[in-house]
Amino acid sequence: MIVAEPEAAPTAASGVVGVGTRSATLRAVYMIWYRDVLKYWRDRVRLIASLAQPLLFLLVFGLGLSSSLRGAGGGFGGTGGSGSLNYVQFVFPGVVAMAVLFTAIFSAMSIVWDREFGFLKEILVAPVDRSAVAVGKALGGATQAMLQGCVMLVFAPLVGVHLTLLSVVELVPLLFVLAFALSSLGVAVASRMRSMQGFQVVMNFMLLPIFFLSGALFPLSGLPGWMTVLTRLDPVAYGVAPLRHAVLGGAGVPAAVAARVGDVSLFGRTVPTPLEVVMLLLFGVAALAVAIRGFRIPD
């Protein structure tokens, strides 16, 4: 004989209400986000270590390359004289984007870790929608990556990049949008992976091309045709351009110069910053949808 009547749902007093509802799922999103941020904050060693690579790039490409370019005669970007652009100013937003990219992708790696070491199961058996895992992780990774980008801004004066308060106010939301898009991408990949090795292989394969084709290190104009196509398919390109716009604007680089080295054009037109932001957001949402599907697949 099977079961006379359902057990009463535990009441609010006994602990569980609103199970499987949207509010329960939202709480789970919050919990997953909070856990990520707490661990990021607690793990200072990782926080500092993950700054090492962008700083190295900044020193080598920025200071090193920039002085050798100057030695070879002429600034960067064509115009000499006051208000001209040096390579450090150009590459700085690219390196900030790099910090965001790497942090976002590697924070997604924790999903594979959690799956392997069980904590994810605890969430997957809870009475919440599985989409909570994808959304919580994407937001958690985005927060970490954005904070990492903000920390990079602190180094601007040290390498001689002048930031105004206004440009910082502009940069922070842009960093978040880029961080969200990339973190969602990372979660989408991680949601299909069952092993750390698998994730690392896929990411090693993707990460550097995404970075190199994003315009972080060189302007995206005047490239060979095939390369131009690839750069336009790189989501990070639409994050680097607005960051560069804000940085160069704050540094007092003439708008025409900044536009020539920094802007991305599509079908012969310059893509304006608001459109770039919208494209990144759409990309992030699409990646998130893929991630949510990934978690709905039963093990």
Place this chain on the structure above:
Amino acid sequence: MTLSASVPGERGSMTGPAPEPATSVIGVRGLVKRYGPVEAVRGIDLDVHRGEVFGFLGPNGAGKSTTISILCTLLRASSGTAHVAGFDVQRDPAAVRARIGLVFQDPSLDDQLTARENLEFHALIYNVPRAVRRQRINEVLEMVGLGDRASSLVRTFSGGMKRRLEIARGILHDPRILFLDEPTQGLDPQTRSRIWEHLQELRRRLGVTIFMTTHYMDEAEYCDRIAIIDHGRIVAQGTSDQLKQMVGGDVVSVITADDVRAMAEIERALDVSPVLQDGSLRMEVADGAAFVPRLIGAVSAPVRSVTVRRPSLDDVFLKLTGRAIRDEDADPLQAMRAMGARWAGRRR
């Protein structure tokens, strides 16, 4: 909400009068689970009553974890039905999840967080109200004897402490049914009995129904009722006494100087069929005390020792399957190899 005693079914006030005590809270019919060519669960039926401790016993790879995963809505059955707390696990997984707690076979704590943080996160997703959260967390920590380690990182805990913390987490949201997959695996005897005390107390104070798997036969003594599963089939179900009656009478073991000769002599003179196991002859007889003098008379080789004991569940398992349930404390690597071999064997 406190952990004060509550009559099982008291919470039934929302759906009317308290249900009858013998209502089954878990009902399984014809459950089958296939992993590709491997049939892990081959059509099992189970009934677990409200408020009892139900033991699910079986050797490695018998299908225990698979069954638990289906009951906890983590895995879809290939066929058959299962009801938990009144809800179909396939059709109403959210309702089932809200009423159960689960302690996984494999560790599932975040060891970079403290014990309290692990519990706080759990309380958050299960919406234990903020007002009682702290008190409730303290209570479950006290209950498993970890009150003084609440702020330590889980990384610094011993295996037994982690297990107890997982049990605390499993009951934090006050589930009506607690599933435990091998809660005592790999722990030393003191820790095992300590965990058992906690579980007994849970059942006594809160009326929680406990469904647990183990392959320690001696632990089944703590269970109200037991099902023995082997190769995906239930081979026996009942109370420990009922199962032991299947063996009938007492188990007598004798060690002699010449076991082979003794075996033949016993078979001829006493009409029982002993089995040679671990260097002693083992037989089941109706009345052990009366049998021993006859045994000694029948054997011509010097007798080194004779023991008479009540049958254990190991004897039951041996009788039902023709095998011992496990090699005593086989190391995990060996267990894995055995599992792999079995896997390969079935695929062929």
